[in-house]
Amino acid sequence: MDWGQIITQTLQSAVGREAVVWALLAIGLNVHFGYTGLLNFGQVGFMAVGAYGMAISVTEFGWSVWVGILVGLGGAALLALLLGIPTLRLRADYLAIVTIAAAEIFRRVMAVPNFKEVTGGADGLSAFAGGFYDVNPIPDGNYGFGPWRYDGREAWQLLVGWGVVLLAVLVTYLLMRSPWGRVVRAIREDEDAARSLGKNVYGYKLQSLLVGGLIGALGGMMFALWQSALNPGAYAPGATFLAYTALILGGAARIWGPVVGSAILWGVLRFADVALRQAIDAGYVSDSVMTPSQVGSVRFILMGALLALLVIFRPQGIFGDPREIALEPR
């Protein structure tokens, strides 16, 4: 087994494109779930609306990709209002049900052949990302150091991607250290107490849903821009739960929790992938136990086991405060 290769690829994935996308999804969920206590099980819906909004603006209306990004953000904001207005007055579980359903409805509507002209149906859309790469100021070449070596295109993707992540982290940091953040944390703890102190709980929940949803939409747009294509199959509910995995790994209600969680998530997945394949190649694992084509699934099983161990031995995540877990409301 080539440990050098395993470690190199693990480190690459830890700061790779998936790590960026799921960091953004998880930062959004951190605002929703970690700070405000909103149970959003349809973060992938915001991701999909952002990506489709951007792509359709370019492919259908011929607008520039930058206008498309604004359209995508607008779409995500609309989704947040659509989901939030009827459900945020109700008990927390209603939002969970409605968000997961809305995300699935959107994905399936995008995939039906009836609107193929606009949405691309099951094949999805492509040829919308050109504008993003046209402005790439980085000439082709080889950049980076150590295990992290990128050509001009990849360097541009990651530079923008991590830039957006930093921006999202900055936004959450500024919000959460402010009195606004204090109100949403109070809502997480006990919304009736917040109400009795004169806080408009409904309004704050809606704002929180908007902020987290917009950050999730940015993740969706990154995802589409980097693949220069988008496919409805990529927006299945599993994406939301990977984001939750990243959030819980890193520690909820911590500024850097979702970012580090996402890096570890994708690092571990890649590590398991490469290590298992090499183990099969080297004959350490017989074909009767696992074939190379099964590795992709097995790595998620391992991830699940890791998450279970984490929840048992370090429920607060990597950055969390163990005292907070002890004080979890009954």
Add this chain to the structure above:
Amino acid sequence: MTPGTFTKVAFDPFESVPEEPGAAKSDPIMTIDVVTRRFGGLLAVSVDHLEIQRGVITALIGPNGAGKTTLFNVLTGFDQANSGTWTFEDQYLNGEVSHAVARRGVVRTFQLTKALARMSVIDNMKLGATKQVGENFFRSFMRPVWRDQERQIETRADELLERFNLARMRDTFAGELSGGQRKLLEMARALMVQPKLIMLDEPMAGVNPALAETIIGHVAELRDEGLTVLFVEHDMDVVRTISDWVVVMSEGQIIAEGRHASIVANPLVIDAYLGAHHVTPLDRKEQERQLAEAEAAIVSEEAGHESE
């Protein structure tokens, strides 16, 4: 706790107030008219008329299920009345949502304390302050805009913590406080709103006697500072010690009003509490005693039959 431990108000605002349900007060801060709240077939609250006198401590008492907490919930916008109107400082308060009620100056606490467990004590306190610039989404990003106000709020919060003996718990999580300390925190936090009327739902419930006395002292202080206090309480000792006026609820209705002395002598009140017309629920011992009695009766009866 002896009566008269805490000085009552200097002049008697109830001098010419008749001790009967719905009595008109000399200076009511809150007036309640024909408020009803129905849960299915149960009429939980049915208050025809009630006035709460400004600047005094009014106790709301009544047996379990009398509708005291429901009335609290309705008045503060945490529950919707089926009918009725109520005013606060001569402005209608019915129809207002709960946070608007608080902003108008009516703040309530809860029977089951609502400490914000995973927030520090000082953050619990600072949350209570109203009109915070930094609570606006856009302005929250600009610290210089809210920094000065935040400092003022913090100073005020620290003063209150000092007064309520919580200063050394300042930076611990509220969830780590004892039950009594949580009650104190909840009261102090309610004061951060700078209310005119504070409604305390069983402020002494589940608190040890020493701390209960401290809380009584704080409640009396609030009154002496000009706040109006309305509180629900079960302990008649407490009611006697600090309340200036007592309102009794039973089965949703106001059945009596008056000073403590007249209330405890009121046959309607005694009836409501002790249940002249109701079967008092049995405790285990009493139940066993009655069972034993019945068994003994059966045995003696059987013995009688045999002897015949």
